[in-house]
Amino acid sequence: MALEAGPGPMNIDRFAIGFDHRDRERLFALWEQALDAEVWSDGPLTQAFENAWTSLNGVAAVATSSWTGAALAAFEFFELRGRTVLCPSNTFMATPLALRAAGANVEFVDCNRHDLCMSFDDFEAKADRHSPAAVVLVHIGGHLAFDSDRIAGYCRDHDILLIEDCAHAHGGSWNGRRAGTWGDAGIWSFAPTKTISTGEGGMLVSKHAELIEYARAFRNYAKPDYAQPGLNYRMSEFTAALGIVGVERLEEIVTWKNDVARRELDPKHAARVEFPAGMVSGFYKYVVFDPIERSTGKVYDEPCHRVLGHQVDLPNSDWIAEHHWCAPLYYNPAVRPALEAVSK
Numbered sequence: 001m002a003l004e005a006g007p008g009p010m011n012i013d014r015f016a017i018g019f020d021h022r023d024r025e026r027l028f029a030l031w032e033q034a035l036d037a038e039v040w041s042d043g044p045l046t047q048a049f050e051n052a053w054t055s056l057n058g059v060a061a062v063a064t065s066s067w068t069g070a071a072l073a074a075f076e077f078f079e080l081r082g083r084t085v086l087c088p089s090n091t092f093m094a095t096p097l098a099l100r101a102a103g104a105n106v107e108f109v110d111c112n113r114h115d116l117c118m119s120f121d122d123f124e125a126k127a128d129r130h131s132p133a134a135v136v137l138v139h140i141g142g143h144l145a146f147d148s149d150r151i152a153g154y155c156r157d158h159d160i161l162l163i164e165d166c167a168h169a170h171g172g173s174w175n176g177r178r179a180g181t182w183g184d185a186g187i188w189s190f191a192p193t194k195t196i197s198t199g200e201g202g203m204l205v206s207k208h209a210e211l212i213e214y215a216r217a218f219r220n221y222a223k224p225d226y227a228q229p230g231l232n233y234r235m236s237e238f239t240a241a242l243g244i245v246g247v248e249r250l251e252e253i254v255t256w257k258n259d260v261a262r263r264e265l266d267p268k269h270a271a272r273v274e275f276p277a278g279m280v281s282g283f284y285k286y287v288v289f290d291p292i293e294r295s296t297g298k299v300y301d302e303p304c305h306r307v308l309g310h311q312v313d314l315p316n317s318d319w320i321a322e323h324h325w326c327a328p329l330y331y332n333p334a335v336r337p338a339l340e341a342v343s344k
């Protein structure tokens with residue numbers, strides 16, 4: 001069956017992964033490389049994707065089959081079993097579920113209303129109360145958590161591990177600094193909705209060489225000596241090829257999204273997330289605080305502490321669940337003018 005070339009019309013009622021169809025040829029050439037080499041997993045394309053991610057973010061990287069695989073590698077490496085870990089309630093359930101799967105005791109922290117990310121004030125209060133071994137800081141929406149510096153400073157001073165959930169943060173930066181470089185580890189997702197996707201996929205980044213080495217073994221049953229935990233969290237070469245192409249296109253995607261946001265969405269949405277000086281959002285989501293007619297929905301409908309029945313008062317997380325919406329902002333350069341018609 002022949003595939004139709006070229007991007008289709010943007011249709012916000014039907015979510016479409018923002019693959020740039022000009023990249024088909026490049027992608028198919030990489031897939032041919034995998035077939036020619038007859039190396040289908042954990043090979044040169046995976047390594048090339050990791051190298052590209054390192055060049056982009058300035059920190060060593062290990063590719064995995066999903067965010068979850070990378071998260072479990074980090075949580076096991078830091079031996080969080082039976083220890084308390086602070087986690088924002090305004091995140092995807094993956095964050096607390098992976099912590100629980102690794103045996104950690106999760107305590108939820110509130111967010112700020114202005115950036116949807118962990119609040120330093122509530123983090124400090126919860127750190128005082130629970131003496132955590134670690135905190136997971138989630139960068140929600142494509143920008144970086146505004147309190148990243150303060151939370152990282154507190155963690156340094158109090159010997160708390162800082163792990164960043166970078167699942168939304170592709171292309172975001174703050175004064176040139178990328179997500180995943182504040183903490184002891186950063187965990188990325190390339191799941192289907194992400195700013196660049198590999199279908200499924202993840203990446204662990206860390207300044208700790210021992211963690212990088214541990215994660216490489218962790219994703220492959222801890223071969224050859226099985227001296228540490230490990231299962232199959234490998235990335236296939238075909239998946240890695242999508243990642244390479246995505247990295248090559250990322251800057252253009254982020255520039256495009258920022259351009260559309262500034263010119264076409266900002267004038268219509270006065271009540272929105274406003275970024276501090278020097279911050280660039282990758283615009284995984286364009287978040288507004290007034291209801292909009294043609295919203296693509298919410299980042300999350302229900303805070304995790306409510307889903308999991310934790311009896312803790314997190315008023316800002318509850319407020320955010322009620323009072324934010326996302327305006328459509330899907331990368332698709334060929335249909336740029338159509339945005340006018342589909343966003344209120």
Ligand SMILES: Cc1ncc(COP(=O)(O)O)c(C=O)c1O
Nearest residue numbers: 066067068092094167189190191
């Ligand atoms: C904040 C956050 N953390 C973790 C994940 C989990 O990623 P994956 O599906 O690759 O395991 C997601 C995925 O959507 C996410 O949004």
